[in-house]
Amino acid sequence: MYPHAILTNLLYPPACLLCRTPLPDSTRPLCGGCEQACPRNGPPVCAACGKELPGAFDALLWCRACRNSPPAYEMARAPWRYAGCAAEAVQQFKYHHRWRIGRRLVEEMAAAAHASLPLDDIDAVVPVPLHWLKRRLRGFDPVEQLAGGLARSLCRPCLPRALRRIRWTATQTRLQGRARRRNVRGAFAANPQAVRGRCLLLVDDVLTSGATAQACAEALRRAGALRVFVLTAARTSLS
Ligand SMILES: [Zn+2]
Ligand SMILES: [Zn+2]
Known part of the structure; x- marks a missing residue:
């Protein structure tokens, strides 16, 4: 691992980007629970x-x-x-x-x-x-x-x-059905x-x-x- 990556991990320990659960594997952005969900x-x-x-x-x-x-x-x-x-x-x-x-x-x-x-x-x-x-x-x-x-x-x-x-x-996002098509x-x-x-x-x-x-x-x-x-x-x- 590069020194700057080690420092980043110390300052910001890898965590799921949705629920903030700490992640042992920092290569994945989401934890298993969020992936499943x-x-x-x-x-x-x-x-x-x-x-x-x-x-x-x-x-x-x-x-x-x-x-x-x-x-x-x-x-x-x-x-x-x-x-x-x-x-x-x-x-x-x-x-x-x-x-x-x-x-x-x-x-x-x-x-x-x-x-x-x-x-x-x-x-x-x-x-x-x-x-x-x-x-x-x-x-x-x-x-x-x-x-x-x-x-x-x-x-x-x-x-x-x-x-x-x-x-x-x-x-x-604020329109519905027919209005979306017209838009x-x-x-x-x-x-x-x-x-x-x-x-x-x-x-x-x-x-x-x-x-x-x-x-x-x-x-x-x-x-x-x-x-x-x-x-x-x-x-x-x-x-
Ligand atoms: Zn999560
Ligand atoms: Zn269809």
């Missing part, structure tokens, strides 16, 4: 949007929302349900810039990608973009960090400029040179109503992307 998302899940379908046993089943209006992406998957420790971990990364939790999220997302997405077909990773002004104000784009880490882990290029927000949108409709544009003819993995931190993923996938498809898959760290059980 992160709720997993499915299966069984909707074959399209990845929403948990309690009582379903058919891997090809679509939820009612996807049957009524098929999404512009092929599949959305997430390792965790956005609740309890998993929601806390995502928020710690997003709002408190806990890099080690970010790396943990990337590990989980990569495992979910290997388990449930046709990785051989996927050419590149595309983050859901922040508005350029928001990125400048925050100085940190958590989704771009996740997408970059995931791209490295999957050995694919990351295309952070393939999509951009072409208008300012209200934060989705992001037409908010994104894709660069045809970057996406035409390619099969893309769109990355976001949390999938809630799916409205943002839908608007991004529509923009990518309009610009000539062949297929779009979606991967988030967590998803809510709403649809």
